[in-house]
Amino acid sequence: MSATKLKDIASALGLSYSTVSRALKDNYRISEETRNRVKAYADKIKYKPNLAAQSLRNNRTRSIGVLVSNISNSFFSEVLDGIESIGYEKNYQVMITQSLESPENELKQMENLISRSVDGLLVSLCSTSNSVELLKETHLSGTPVVFFDRISALFETHKVVADNCGGSYNLTKHLLENGYKKIAHITSSPELSIAIERLEGYKKALAEYNVPFDEELVKHCLHGGMLIEETEKAVDELLKLEKSPDAIMTASDRITINTITILHNKNIAIPEKIAVAGFSNFSAPQIIAPPLTTIRQPAFEMGKMAAELLIRLIESKKPVDAFEKIILETELVVRKSTIRKR
Amino acid sequence: MSATKLKDIASALGLSYSTVSRALKDNYRISEETRNRVKAYADKIKYKPNLAAQSLRNNRTRSIGVLVSNISNSFFSEVLDGIESIGYEKNYQVMITQSLESPENELKQMENLISRSVDGLLVSLCSTSNSVELLKETHLSGTPVVFFDRISALFETHKVVADNCGGSYNLTKHLLENGYKKIAHITSSPELSIAIERLEGYKKALAEYNVPFDEELVKHCLHGGMLIEETEKAVDELLKLEKSPDAIMTASDRITINTITILHNKNIAIPEKIAVAGFSNFSAPQIIAPPLTTIRQPAFEMGKMAAELLIRLIESKKPVDAFEKIILETELVVRKSTIRKR
DNA sequence: ATAATTTGTGAAAACGTTTGCACAAATAAA
DNA sequence: TTTATTTGTGCAAACGTTTTCACAAATTAT
Numbered sequence: 060m061s062a063t064k065l066k067d068i069a070s071a072l073g074l075s076y077s078t079v080s081r082a083l084k085d086n087y088r089i090s091e092e093t094r095n096r097v098k099a100y101a102d103k104i105k106y107k108p109n110l111a112a113q114s115l116r117n118n119r120t121r122s123i124g125v126l127v128s129n130i131s132n133s134f135f136s137e138v139l140d141g142i143e144s145i146g147y148e149k150n151y152q153v154m155i156t157q158s159l160e161s162p163e164n165e166l167k168q169m170e171n172l173i174s175r176s177v178d179g180l181l182v183s184l185c186s187t188s189n190s191v192e193l194l195k196e197t198h199l200s201g202t203p204v205v206f207f208d209r210i211s212a213l214f215e216t217h218k219v220v221a222d223n224c225g226g227s228y229n230l231t232k233h234l235l236e237n238g239y240k241k242i243a244h245i246t247s248s249p250e251l252s253i254a255i256e257r258l259e260g261y262k263k264a265l266a267e268y269n270v271p272f273d274e275e276l277v278k279h280c281l282h283g284g285m286l287i288e289e290t291e292k293a294v295d296e297l298l299k300l301e302k303s304p305d306a307i308m309t310a311s312d313r314i315t316i317n318t319i320t321i322l323h324n325k326n327i328a329i330p331e332k333i334a335v336a337g338f339s340n341f342s343a344p345q346i347i348a349p350p351l352t353t354i355r356q357p358a359f360e361m362g363k364m365a366a367e368l369l370i371r372l373i374e375s376k377k378p379v380d381a382f383e384k385i386i387l388e389t390e391l392v393v394r395k396s397t398i399r400k401r
Numbered sequence: 402m403s404a405t406k407l408k409d410i411a412s413a414l415g416l417s418y419s420t421v422s423r424a425l426k427d428n429y430r431i432s433e434e435t436r437n438r439v440k441a442y443a444d445k446i447k448y449k450p451n452l453a454a455q456s457l458r459n460n461r462t463r464s465i466g467v468l469v470s471n472i473s474n475s476f477f478s479e480v481l482d483g484i485e486s487i488g489y490e491k492n493y494q495v496m497i498t499q500s501l502e503s504p505e506n507e508l509k510q511m512e513n514l515i516s517r518s519v520d521g522l523l524v525s526l527c528s529t530s531n532s533v534e535l536l537k538e539t540h541l542s543g544t545p546v547v548f549f550d551r552i553s554a555l556f557e558t559h560k561v562v563a564d565n566c567g568g569s570y571n572l573t574k575h576l577l578e579n580g581y582k583k584i585a586h587i588t589s590s591p592e593l594s595i596a597i598e599r600l601e602g603y604k605k606a607l608a609e610y611n612v613p614f615d616e617e618l619v620k621h622c623l624h625g626g627m628l629i630e631e632t633e634k635a636v637d638e639l640l641k642l643e644k645s646p647d648a649i650m651t652a653s654d655r656i657t658i659n660t661i662t663i664l665h666n667k668n669i670a671i672p673e674k675i676a677v678a679g680f681s682n683f684s685a686p687q688i689i690a691p692p693l694t695t696i697r698q699p700a701f702e703m704g705k706m707a708a709e710l711l712i713r714l715i716e717s718k719k720p721v722d723a724f725e726k727i728i729l730e731t732e733l734v735v736r737k738s739t740i741r742k743r
Numbered sequence: 744a745t746a747a748t749t750t751g752t753g754a755a756a757a758c759g760t761t762t763g764c765a766c767a768a769a770t771a772a773a
Numbered sequence: 774t775t776t777a778t779t780t781g782t783g784c785a786a787a788c789g790t791t792t793t794c795a796c797a798a799a800t801t802a803t
Contacts, residue, residue, distance in 0.1 A: 064789060075753045080791060087792095088750055107516040111456035112789035115758045120453070130485055131701075133684065136478035143472055143499055147510070152517060155497050157485055168489070174449040175494060316685040323688065341685075342475065343658040346665065348690030359473075406759060417783045422761060429762090430780055454759035457788045 063106045072100055083108075114176065122152040123369060124172030125181045128160050128209075128283075133312055134340040134358050135183070138207065141362020142181060149370050151178070158185040160282065166190045173197055179369045183208040186248035186281070203372035203379075207365040210252045217372065219365040219385045221356040223253050223338075226389035227260030230308055230336055230354050235268045237397060239306040239334055243276040245293050245318060246310035247283040254279075257310050257338070276304060284313030287320070294321045306330075306397070309337030319347065334397040338389075350394035357387045405448045414442055425450075456518065464494040465711060466514030467523045470502050470551075470625075475654055476682040476700050477525070480549065483704020484523060491712050493520070500527040502624065508532045515539055521711045525550040528590035528625070545714035545721075549707040552594045559714065561707040561727045563698040565595050568731035569602035572650055572678055572696050577610045579739060581648035581676055585618040585639050587632065587660060588652035589625040596621075599652050599680070618646060626655030629662070636663045648672075648739070651679030661689065676739040680731075692736035699729045 069079045074093070081087040082097035083106075100106075114120045125142055127135040139155060146153040154172060158165035162185060169190045172180065179202060182194065191214045198204045198216060207219040227244075234242050244261050246254045258277065265272050278293035280286075290313075297304055309315040315337040322329055329335050329349055336352035344351040364385050372379055411421045416435070423429040424439035425448075442448075456462045467484055469477040481497060488495040496514060500507035504527060511532045514522065521544060524536065533555045540546045540558060549561040569586075576584050586603050588596045600619065607614050620635035622628075639646055651657040657679040664671055671677050671691055678694035686693040706727050714721055 066789080076790080077754080077792075078752055081752090084791090088752090090751060093751080107512075109457070109789050110517055111453050111462070112758090113791080114453035115451070115457050115760090115788090116790045116792090118758080129482070131475070131478040131482040133473070133475065133478075136473040136475075136481075139478075139497075140471070140473040140499070143497065147498070147506075152496055152513070154494055155481075155485065156489070157482070164489075170449075171494070175452055312684075316688060319688045320685070342654075342683075343662070343689075346658060346661045346689050347685075348688060348692075350690075408759080418760080419762075419784080420782055423782090426761090430782090432781060435781080451759050454788090455761080457758090457790085458760045458762090460788080 062109070063104050064109070065106075067104065068097060068100055068106060071104075072096060118176065119178055120152075120176050121150060122154055122175070122177050123179045123181060123366070123373075124169075124175070124177035125153060125155045126158060126165065126168055126172070127155070127183050128158050128185050130155060130157050133342065134208075134356065137340055137358035138183075138362035138365075141359040141364075142366040143362075144359075145363050145366035145370065149366075151366075151370060153366075158188075160185045160285070162187050162189045166193065169193055173202070178202065179373045180204045181365050181369055182206050184211055184252075185209075186251045186283070203369060205365050205369045205372070207361055208253060212252070215382055217368055217379075217383045219361055219368060219387070220252075221361065221387050221389050223256035223389075224260040224263070226338065226354040226356070226391070227257040227308065227310075228264045229260075229389070229391045230352075231261045231264035232267070233352070233391060233393060234306045234308065234334065234336065234397060235264060235270065237334075237399070239397075240270065241273075241276065241302055241304045242270075242306045242308060243278070243297050243304035244308045244310070245278045245280065245290065245297075245314050247279065247314070248281050249279050254310060261308065275300060280314055283311055284317050287317050290314055290317035291321055294318060298325075304333060306334035306336070309335065309339075311337070312339050312341055315339050315341070315351070315353075319351075323348075330396050330399055334399070336397045344392070344394065347396075349396045352394045352397040353392055355390045355392060357389070361387055404451070405446050406451070407448075409446065410439060410442055410448060413446075414438060460518070461520055462494075462518050463492060464496055464517070464519050465521045465523060465708070465715075466511075466517070466519035467495060467497045468500060468507065468510055468514070469497070469525050470500050470527050472497060472499050475684065476550075476698065479682055479700035480525075480704035480707075483701040483706075484708040485704075486701075487705050487708035487712065491708075493708075493712060495708075500530075502527045502627070504529050504531045508535065511535055515544070520544065521715045522546045523707050523711055524548050526553055526594075527551075528593050528623075545711060547707050547711045547714070549703055550595065554594070557724055559710055559721075559725045561703055561710060561729070562594075563703065563729050563731050565598035565731075566602040566605070568680065568696040568698070568733070569599040569650065569652075570606045571602075571731070571733045572694075573603045573606035574609070575694070575733060575735060576648045576650065576676065576678065576739060577606060577612065579676075579741070581739075582612065583615075583618065583644055583646040584612075584648045584650060585620065585646035586650045586652070587620045587622065587635050587639075587656050589621065589656065590623050591621050596652060603650065617642060622656055625653055626659050629659050632656055632659035633663055636660060640667075646675060648676035648678070651677065651681075653679070654681050654683055657681050657683070657693070657695075661693075665690075672738050672741055676741070678739045686734070686736065689738075691738045694736045694739040695734055697732045697734060699731070703729055 065076050069076050082089045082094045156168035165185050194204050205217045210218050280289040339353040340358050344353045407418050411418050424431045424436045485495050498510035507527050536546050547559045552560050622631040681695040686695050
C-alpha cells in the first residue's frame with residue numbers, strides 16, 4: 060500500500076541506493092546502461108521520490124510562498140492565476156496565504172511560510188505592514204523575496220509593479236481633456252505604495268493642465284473599500300463641498316463598485332452629473348451601468364513575471380548582483396462613464 | 402545563520418533530544434519543571450521545528466491540497482478564500498492547483514499534490530475528468546477526499562455542494578410567475594454535476610407550471626463560457642428559433658456576462674425583449690445594466706464547510722463510518738433584469 | 744611490464760525529528 | 774526491609790533521500 064521507495068528499486072535491480080539515486084538524477088558517472096535500467100524500472104513501478112526526505116536532505120522544497128491581502132479580490136486572484144501557471148510550468152508548488160490587511164496576520168503567515176522552508180517569497184504587503192524586518196532577514200539568509208504590486212520603501216529588493224503613476228496620469232489627463240475640471244480621487248490607505256504612486260500621477264496631470272491641486276478632493280478609504288461605509292463617507296464629503304466634483308477617479312475595484320452603487324442610490328447620473336473612472340480588474344466593465352472607463356492592470360502578467368523572476372533568483376547559483384524592478388504598462392479603456400454627450 | 406534545532410535546546414539545557422521533543426509536545430511523562438524550562442527556552446530562541454523532518458518522520462504534512470478549475474473565477478476564488486480561512490485557523494497549509502478544465506492537467510496536479518503527501522484533498526472536478534480512479538486509490542490509502550461543487554457520480558465520498566437543483570427551480574419559478582413563457586437555459590458542459598442538477602430544477606419548475614420542456618431551448622457551452630464564441634453561437638441559435646425565448650437563465654458567471662454583452666451588442670433590451678438571470682457570484686450584480694437577478698451560491702461558506710469537514714476527517718482516528726453530504730442553500734435575489742414594467 | 748588515470752559502484756553518514764525501549768531514581772505497597 | 778510500581782530521562786533506531794569518500798575494475802600513459 061505504501062509508496063515505492065529508492066530501496067525497492069535498488070533491491071529489485073541488485074544495486075545500491077546511491078547508484079539508483081544518481082541514475083535518476085543523471086548527473087554523475089553512471090553507465091548509460093545502468094541509468095536506463097533504473098529509469099525504466101522506476102517508470103514501471105511509478106516511483107515518486109519522497110519530497111519530505113528530499114527537502115530534509117537538500118534544504119529545498121520546490122515551493123514558493125505567496126502573500127496577498129485577499130485571495131478573492133479580483134485583481135489578486137488574477138495575479139495568483141498567473142503565479143500558479145508559472146509554478147505549474149516550472150514544477151514549483153505555490154503556497155498562497157492572505158493577510159486580510161492585518162499586520163498581525165501578515166506576520167504570522169510570513170513566519171508560517173518561512174517555517175515551511177519555501178524556496179522563495181512573493182509578497183504584496185498590507186497597508187500597515189510590520190513584517191519588513193522579517194523579510195530582510197529572510198532575504199539575507201538566502202531565500203529570495205520579490206515584491207509585487209504593493210512594495211515597501213523600507214526594503215530594497217526585486218519588484219514587479221504596474222505603472223501606477225503613469226496609469227493615473229493617463230486617466231486624469233483623459234478626464235481633463237474631456238472637460239472635467241474638479242476631479243476627485245478616492246483612494247486607499249495613504250501608506251500604500253500604489254496609493255502614493257497613483258496620487259502622484261494624478262497630481263502630475265493636474266499640474267500639466269494648470270489645475271490647482273486641492274487636498275479636499277482626495278479621500279482615503281483606510282480599508283480599501285472593504286467597508287462600504289468608508290466610501291459612503293468619502294462620497295458624502297465630496298458632495299458637500301462648495302464646488303462638488305464633476306468627476307471621481309477611484310483607485311481600486313471595491314472603491315469603484317462602492318462609488319457607483321452609492322451614486323446610483325442617490326440618483327446621481329453618471330457621467331452627466333459626475334463622471335466615474337478607476338483602476339479596475341473587474342471582469343466585465345462593459346456591462347456596468349454605464350459602461351465603465353477603466354485603467355486595467357496586467358494582473359495575470361504581473362503574477363507570471365513575478366513568479367518567473369523569483370524562480371530565476373532561486374535557481375541562480377550566485378547571489379544576484381542587482382535588484383530588478385519590472386514596471387508593467389497599464390491600459391486605459393475609455394467607455395461611456397466618462398463621456399458626456401454634447 | 403541557520404535555524405535553531407532541537408539539539409540546540411538540548412545541549413543548552415543539558416537534556417537529551419527526546420526529552421526536549423517530548424516536553425514541547427507535552428504528551429508524555431515529563432516533569433512540570435523540565436517542560437516549562439524547555440518551553441521557555443524554545444520561546445526565547447524562537448525555535449521552529451523543521452517541518453520536512455517532521456513530515457518524514459510522521460508521514461503528516463499539515464497541509465491540504467485543493468483542485469479547482471480556475472483560481473480567478475470569482476466563484477472559486479471565494480471558495481478558496483473560505484478554505485484558506487479555515488486552513489489558517491487550524492494551522493494547515495493550503496496548496497492550491499487548477500485544472501483549467503483540462504483532464505490531463507487535472508491528473509498531473511492531483512499526482513503532484515499526492516506526491517507532496519498532503520493530508521487530504523479538496524476537489525472540484527473538471528468536466529471531462531479522468532482522475533477519479535486516482536482519487537479512489539488515494540482515499541483507500543487513507544488520505545481523505547472531499548468533493549465540493551462539481552462532484553462525480555463515479556465515486557462515492559464526502560461532498561459539499563450548493564442546492565443547484567433547488568436554486569434553478571426557484572429561479573425558473575420566479576421567471577414563470579412573472580409571465581415568462583419561453584425560458585431558455587444556457588449552461589455549461591452537460592457532463593458536469595452542477596449542469597445536470599441545474600437542468601433538473603429547471604425542468605421541475607416547468608413541469609409544475611405545465612410548460613412543456615423544449616430541448617431546443619437548452620444550450621451548452623462546453624468551455625463554460627471561457628470562449629465568448631460558444632455563448633454567441635448559443636444566443637444566435639436561440640434568437641433564430643421560430644418562437645425565440647423571452648427569458649434566458651444562465652448557469653455561470655462567465656456565461657451570464659457573455660450573454661448580457663451579446664444582447665447589448667445586438668441592442669436587445671433586457672428585460673423588455675428578453676429577461677436575463679443566472680447563477681452568479683459576481684461581486685456587483687447591482688450595478689450591471691440592468692441590475693441582475695441572480696442565484697447566489699454561498700461560495701465562501703462552501704469553502705469553509707469543505708475544509709472543516711476535510712480536516713475533521715484527517716484528524717479523526719478511526720476511518721469515518723458514513724459519507725457526509727452537505728447541501729448549502731442558494732439565495733435568489735430579484736433585480737430589474739427579470740421585472741417588466743407593466 | 745608497471746604506474747597513473749578514469750569509470751562505475753557501494754558503504755555509510757547526514758538532514759532533524761519522533762518514539763519504543765531501557766533504566767535509574769523516587770515513591771508506594773507488602 | 775524488600776518488592777512492586779510510578780516517574781522522569783536517555784539511547785538509539787527509524788523516516789527516505791543525497792553525497793562524500795573509498796575502492797575495485799577498466800582504461801590509458803609511461
